[in-house]
């Protein structure tokens with residue numbers, strides 16, 4: 424632990440070369456708000472740290488019908504960005520509810536995704552917004568839909584030599600909403616969270632995405648529940664039925680934040696609220 | 707592995723030998739003797755180690771020290787000193803916005819960044835912004851009063 428190496432590449436090419444050379448010996452460091460608490464508590468030092476904060480990956484822009492967010496964009500940038508507010512307000516809404524000012528100033532969207540916590544907040548709304556991530560290695564690049572990205576708690580399809588470069592949100596981002604239940608109002612991880620996106624034709628739903636967090640080993644897309652809404656007019660009864668179906672797709676556990684029983688009850692309410700909000704139905 | 711870290715601390719250039727495994731909080735407290743930022747939880751939860759980096763509040767306990775290369779770091783020691791206190795330090799004192807005092811430096815540093823951003827915050831804005839600074843003694847009401855008293859540069 425005295426001999427941890429440190430690299431702070433100044434461009435993406437250098438960073439990818441370092442990752443290719445070091446493979447599993449290297450750990451990427453962005454804002455450090457997930458990595459460093461784990462290190463402080465369990466002394467889990469990697470062999471080498473590759474700090475990616477100087478790669479210029481903190482942009483937010485619209486291009487080719489997509490909202491492109493560099494993996495290094497912080498929660499604070501996302502919640503203050505006028506383009507996000509206009510094109511994907513539910514993402515800003517989620518960013519506002521994470522951690523505290525100081526963790527939002529340091530924590531990045533790339534870190535939230537790559538850390539692959541099943542309870543992560545930006546992650547669940549991005550999953551509902553059908554976002555994709557651009558991954559690069561020295562050998563090439565690929566895009567992966569978030570619904571195919573997570574493989575388990577802390578696990579993703581990313582290889583050791585890949586860097587998460589960018590999050591791509593297809594536009595228009597429908598009518599979307601984020602809801603979170605924590606153990607208190609601020610500074611708290613989600614007991615359960617949900618993101619939804621509805622495409623509405625008048626008041627008929629022509630497409631739905633429902634994402635649920637902290638209810639399974641990975642953030643979930645609830646396809647059976649989504650299909651229940653298509654071609655229908657949303658009302659309170661349909662929303663309740665759909666929320667129950669969404670939660671039924673989960674396999675919640677008991678942990679220090681809540682019991683599985685509570686997660687199921689609360690999750691149903693959280694999904695229902697998100698659906699009502701996205702559909703513009705009071706309550 | 708040890709390397710030299712150069713950054714600006716409270717307006718003055720600093721060079722210090724650090725290990726990759728040092729956090730900014732380790733370096734401030736143990737190498738440089740700046741003990742104003744406190745080690746509370748070491749997990750980013752409590753806010754007692756809050757410092758300002760390039761104008762933004764962050765947790766010193768979560769910042770790997772080497773990532774501070776070339777940055778401008780401001781700690782509570784940079785806000786005011788004995789006999790020449792920052793208006794927020796005076797207001798915290800006048801309003802009794804502390805009991806044991808452990809969280810106070812982090813509170814004041816956070817409050818400074820709040821007022822830099824929103825010079826005249828509402829009560830709700832104060833409560834929301836300061837929610838990342840935890841006080842076990844329960845001085846929240848007085849903290850908000852002290853910030854309110856300074857807001858708009860009234861004090």
Ligand SMILES: Cc1cc2nc3c(=O)[nH]c(=O)nc-3n(C[C@H](O)[C@H](O)[C@H](O)COP(=O)(O)OP(=O)(O)OC[C@H]3O[C@@H](n4cnc5c(N)ncnc54)[C@H](O)[C@@H]3O)c2cc1C
Nearest residue numbers: 453454455456457458521522530531534535543544587750
């Ligand atoms: C007090 C506190 C409160 C928090 N509250 C919340 C909350 O309410 N909601 C929530 O969702 N999260 C919360 N978090 C968790 C954390 O802040 C976020 O997940 C944050 O977005 C992580 O980003 P980071 O840049 O700090 O990641 P880091 O800690 O730097 O990295 C996290 C992981 O991702 C990897 N990684 C990072 N960037 C990349 C990349 N570009 N390519 C490949 N791998 C990468 C790292 O190797 C590491 O494994 C909280 C954390 C703290 C300390």
